[in-house]
Amino acid sequence: MKKLDDLIDVFSKLPxxxxxxAMRIAxxxxxxxxxxxxxxxxxxxxxxxxxxxxxxxxxxxxxxxxEICEDDKxxxxxxxxxxxxxxxxxxxxxxxxxxxYHVLGGKIDPLNGVTIEDLNxxxxxxxxxxxxxxxxxxxLNPDLEGETTTLYLTKILKQKDVRVSKIASGIxxxxxxxxxxxxxxxxxxxxxxxxx
Numbered sequence: 001m002k003k004l005d006d007l008i009d010v011f012s013k014l015p016x017x018x019x020x021x022a023m024r025i026a027x028x029x030x031x032x033x034x035x036x037x038x039x040x041x042x043x044x045x046x047x048x049x050x051x052x053x054x055x056x057x058x059x060x061x062x063x064x065x066x067e068i069c070e071d072d073k074x075x076x077x078x079x080x081x082x083x084x085x086x087x088x089x090x091x092x093x094x095x096x097x098x099x100x101y102h103v104l105g106g107k108i109d110p111l112n113g114v115t116i117e118d119l120n121x122x123x124x125x126x127x128x129x130x131x132x133x134x135x136x137x138x139x140l141n142p143d144l145e146g147e148t149t150t151l152y153l154t155k156i157l158k159q160k161d162v163r164v165s166k167i168a169s170g171i172x173x174x175x176x177x178x179x180x181x182x183x184x185x186x187x188x189x190x191x192x193x194x195x196x
Contacts (some may be wrong), residue, residue, distance in 0.1 A: 004030075056127070058103030058120045060085050068092075068101060075099045077134040079127065081153065083107050083141065091139070099137075102127065107140060107149040116152060128160045138166040142187065 004026065012022035029037065053059070054066035061067070068074060068088070078099030082088055083106060091097045104119045127133060136157055140146035150166055157164045170188025171180050180188075 053103075056123065057101050058085075058105055058123070059088050059101060073098075076132055078137065079133045079135070080137045080139050081124070082139050083146070083149075087139065099135075100133075104140075104149070107145045108152060109145045119149075121156075125156070128157075128162060131161070133162055135163040135165065138164070140166075142169040 007026040007029065008019070008022045010022075011017055011025045012019055014022075017025070029040075032040075050062055051060050052062075052064075054061045054069055055064050056069045057066060059066040059068060075098050079102055080091065080097060080099055081102045081104060082091070083104055085103055088101050088103060091101070102120070102124050104121070104124075106114050106119055108114060108116055108119070128136075138150050138153055138157075140150055154164060154166075168187075168191040170184060170191050
């Protein structure tokens with residue numbers, strides 16, 4: 001059935017959804033009431049048209065400026081650079097950070113055609129030139145592309161009058177040293193801290 005195949009194909013294009021999951025979702029959708037489907041379609045359309053990127057940091061927002069950038073209780077002198085909006089959500093859920101964010105919208109990945117020009121850097125430079133930010137924390141994934149982007153950002157940031165740091169990487173809580181890969185083990189030794 002072509003229409004069923006098309007429906008499965010639509011869902012399989014979503015990230016993290018394989019063919020079997022797409023098939024389960026398609027069958028679930030077909031079993032729902034017309035009212036449920038209309039509500040789903042309405043929410044998707046409304047979200048797509050009303051949620052946009054914050055003009056300051058690149059986070060998602062229903063307004064021109066996101067709630068985090070507008071929040072007067074946040075530390076405006078500390079800026080955490082992340083790859084994507086999901087990283088902002090992860091930090092916010094951890095409830096351990098009270099500064100501002102800057103969403104790059106990706107990382108340097110020449111094999112997939114992502115260059116430095118594709119990243120949200122102009123607004124980052126503008127923010128740094130305003131001289132309010134005193135510290136920048138680079139919080140990118142510790143993979144090859146993340147490390148390449150971190151090196152590039154560090155070069156730019158060293159020209160500004162800000163303290164630059166990056167998040168530590170190493171063995172996760174509950175992890176086992178015996179099963180940790182060599183690169184992670186090495187990073188955990190490099191990022192060691194003194195016990196007082």
